[in-house]
Amino acid sequence: MEILLVILIGLLYAAGIYMILRRSLVKLIIGLILLGNGANMLIFLLGKIVKGKPPIIEATGKALEGLYADPIPQALILTAIVISFGLQAFAIILIKRAYKVIKTDDLDEMNATDEDL
Amino acid sequence: MSSPFVVLPIIFQLFLAILLMFCWTQINVQKLISVVGSLIAVIISVVLFVTVWNQGIYTTQAGNWVAPFGITFVADTFSSLMVLLTALAGLAVAVFSVGSVRNVRIKFGYFPIYHFLLMGLSGAFLAGDIFNLYVWFEIIIISSFVLITIGGEKAQLEGAVKYVTMNLLASVIFLTAIAILYGLTGSLNMADLSIKVAEIENRGLVNVTSILFLVGFGIKSAVFPLYFWLPASYHTPPPAISAIFGGLLTKVGVYAMIRVFTLIFIPDEFMITLISGMAAITILSGGIGALIQNNLRKIFSYLIICHIGFMVAGLGIYTEVAIIGSVFYLIHDIIVKTCLFMVSGLIFKIKGTYSLRLLGGFYKEYPKLSLLMAIPLFSLVGIPPLSGFWAKLFLLEGGLSVGNYWLVGFILLGSFLTLIIIAKVWAGVFWKDAIELPVKKQVKYFHELKPLKKQAMIGSIVFLSVLSLGIGFGAEFVIQVATRVAESLMNPKEYIEAVLGQTN
Numbered sequence: 001m002e003i004l005l006v007i008l009i010g011l012l013y014a015a016g017i018y019m020i021l022r023r024s025l026v027k028l029i030i031g032l033i034l035l036g037n038g039a040n041m042l043i044f045l046l047g048k049i050v051k052g053k054p055p056i057i058e059a060t061g062k063a064l065e066g067l068y069a070d071p072i073p074q075a076l077i078l079t080a081i082v083i084s085f086g087l088q089a090f091a092i093i094l095i096k097r098a099y100k101v102i103k104t105d106d107l108d109e110m111n112a113t114d115e116d117l
Numbered sequence: 118m119s120s121p122f123v124v125l126p127i128i129f130q131l132f133l134a135i136l137l138m139f140c141w142t143q144i145n146v147q148k149l150i151s152v153v154g155s156l157i158a159v160i161i162s163v164v165l166f167v168t169v170w171n172q173g174i175y176t177t178q179a180g181n182w183v184a185p186f187g188i189t190f191v192a193d194t195f196s197s198l199m200v201l202l203t204a205l206a207g208l209a210v211a212v213f214s215v216g217s218v219r220n221v222r223i224k225f226g227y228f229p230i231y232h233f234l235l236m237g238l239s240g241a242f243l244a245g246d247i248f249n250l251y252v253w254f255e256i257i258i259i260s261s262f263v264l265i266t267i268g269g270e271k272a273q274l275e276g277a278v279k280y281v282t283m284n285l286l287a288s289v290i291f292l293t294a295i296a297i298l299y300g301l302t303g304s305l306n307m308a309d310l311s312i313k314v315a316e317i318e319n320r321g322l323v324n325v326t327s328i329l330f331l332v333g334f335g336i337k338s339a340v341f342p343l344y345f346w347l348p349a350s351y352h353t354p355p356p357a358i359s360a361i362f363g364g365l366l367t368k369v370g371v372y373a374m375i376r377v378f379t380l381i382f383i384p385d386e387f388m389i390t391l392i393s394g395m396a397a398i399t400i401l402s403g404g405i406g407a408l409i410q411n412n413l414r415k416i417f418s419y420l421i422i423c424h425i426g427f428m429v430a431g432l433g434i435y436t437e438v439a440i441i442g443s444v445f446y447l448i449h450d451i452i453v454k455t456c457l458f459m460v461s462g463l464i465f466k467i468k469g470t471y472s473l474r475l476l477g478g479f480y481k482e483y484p485k486l487s488l489l490m491a492i493p494l495f496s497l498v499g500i501p502p503l504s505g506f507w508a509k510l511f512l513l514e515g516g517l518s519v520g521n522y523w524l525v526g527f528i529l530l531g532s533f534l535t536l537i538i539i540a541k542v543w544a545g546v547f548w549k550d551a552i553e554l555p556v557k558k559q560v561k562y563f564h565e566l567k568p569l570k571k572q573a574m575i576g577s578i579v580f581l582s583v584l585s586l587g588i589g590f591g592a593e594f595v596i597q598v599a600t601r602v603a604e605s606l607m608n609p610k611e612y613i614e615a616v617l618g619q620t621n
Contacts, residue, residue, distance in 0.1 A: 016289075020282070020286065025278070028282060032282070032285050032286070032289070035286070035289045036285075036289055036292075038289075039289050039292040039293050039296060042293055042296040042297075043292070043295075043296040043299065045300075046296050046297060046299060046300025047299065047300070048300075070303075072299070072305070073299070076248055076295075076299070079248070079252065080292060083252070083255045086259060087255070087258070087259060087262075087285060087288075090259065090262055090263075090281075091281055091282075091285065094262070094266065094274070094277060094278065094281060095278065097266075097269065097274060098274040098275065098277070098278050101269070101271050101274050102271060102274065102275060107278075110275045110278060110279075112271060112272055112275050
């Protein structure tokens with residue numbers, strides 16, 4: 001299981017970085033989304049995957065017993081997903097707006113900010 | 118000591134932002150709330166700073182979970198100092214916004230978002246949990262995305278595309294670093310991490326993680342190979358927004374860098390060489406970049422990069438004296454850079470251009486304003502006794518004491534480049550004969566504004582200039598503050614005990 005996840009995460013990061021390096025705005029956003037998902041999977045993997053029980057203390061007990069899943073990575077991923085959802089939504093609207101105003105989706109042609117006044 | 122008072126600066130900004138959203142259409146009410154609220158925020162942060170200064174570190178645990186498990190907020194001298202500086206710069210920019218931001222932008226929610234940004238900044242400074250720090254960073258960047266695009270001009274959107282991309286990338290790298298750190302230690306509390314990271318035997322992996330943090334914070338704070346987004350975006354939004362960005366946003370990156378590399382990852386020989394090398398080239402490339410620009414705001418953007426180099430250099434030297442220099446420079450730079458971007462905004466309002474080629478004759482037409490603007494410009498160079506001088510003195514002393522002569526050389530070169538650039542700006546804007554400029558229709562000129570708006574713009578510049586003079590002439594007190602900060606950074610024992618309790 002771990003080795004599969006490792007390969008998947010590697011692929012997500014590689015694909016993400018490749019897409020960011022492309023000149024098209026849409027591919028740029030896709031790259032960022034892939035990278036974000038890769039990071040979330042990485043948190044999941046590094047939180048140690050165990051075939052254990054859910055981290056719930058039974059009514060009779062006072063502490064977690066035996067092998068149980070670490071709840072923190074899941075909380076972290078949930079937070080990270082929500083944050084990246086908001087940011088990506090913003091980024092997609094931004095590129096749509098930028099495309100309308102600048103009339104190109106080629107990053108190499110976006111150099112008005114480097115012009116001398 | 119534990120007290121929920123620690124989170125008050127954050128809560129108060131949140132309260133202000135929500136209150137402002139209820140007055141969405143009443144522009145004048147929004148302006149009033151923002152200015153009065155910022156004033157109260159200054160009072161709150163002064164109280165916090167004085168309390169922490171007199172009584173030591175204050176902490177609070179969210180939801181009353183015991184330290185390494187819950188989310189901790191910590192106000193030590195460094196954090197409360199940064200919160201105080203945020204509130205001061207925030208007040209100045211709020212007043213400046215009243216005068217300079219057009220009503221069209223305010224109608225799209227400029228002020229609420231501005232206070233969300235200030236909330237994020239205060240939160241990042243007070244966070245005692247590395248994942249919480251990430252969340253505050255995200256709040257900062259989403260607010261700054263809105264601020265940089267508000268108004269939707271062509272240049273703004275282009276700058277925003279670059280700004281958004283690099284910041285999202287930095288967040289992903291930061292998150293990756295947190296994931297690896299959690300896998301290594303099983304903890305997210307910064308005080309707890311400080312103990313646990315020191316015990317890890319696999320130093321190679323620790324170094325890799327620390328480099329990921331360095332890259333993540335490096336993009337945010339615009340150090341050498343990672344700064345190209347900054348000069349492409351900081352000159353595009355309205356001057357008030359540039360001012361808060363230039364003054365505070367990159368400094369959060371520097372703050373996080375100093376915090377992480379003094380508390381969690383104590384740099385070894387390799388990291389020290391890497392950080393000081395980065396600092397040296399940052400100083401050089403920022404300085405040379407500024408030298409060839411003609412747009413006033415672009416010059417200041419490159420100067421931000423150059424001076425970020427100074428602060429990182431203090432971390433690269435890694436002695437107490439050098440950290441004092443870094444912290445002092447941080448205090449000075451937040452005030453002065455905010456002021457400089459406001460100055461550039463005022464010049465634009467009066468003349469209608471940022472170009473050094475077209476500007477001129479400012480001293481002849483506005484002698485009093487020119488003298489006022491001379492204060493931030495010359496304290497940036499560090500002419501004694503203005504504020505920049507003392508910080509550089511400590512940086513040089515620290516560098517010489519460990520025999521890091523080449524870095525000292527770069528710091529001197531950076532100061533020299535700044536001097537040339539400021540001389541060029543002074544000659545171009547203030548001394549050169551005025552050129553007849555065509556009147557632009559889309560620009561609302563300074564003389565057309567109402568007197569209240571004029572006073573707001575000039576008043577905020579006066580406020581920050583007086584603060585800058587205060588830092589220069591009251592250097593003895595500021596040195597005491599910086600010394601206390603540097604001492605506690607170099608000996609994190611007190612911080613760890615305050616968070617985890619005496620028993621651990």
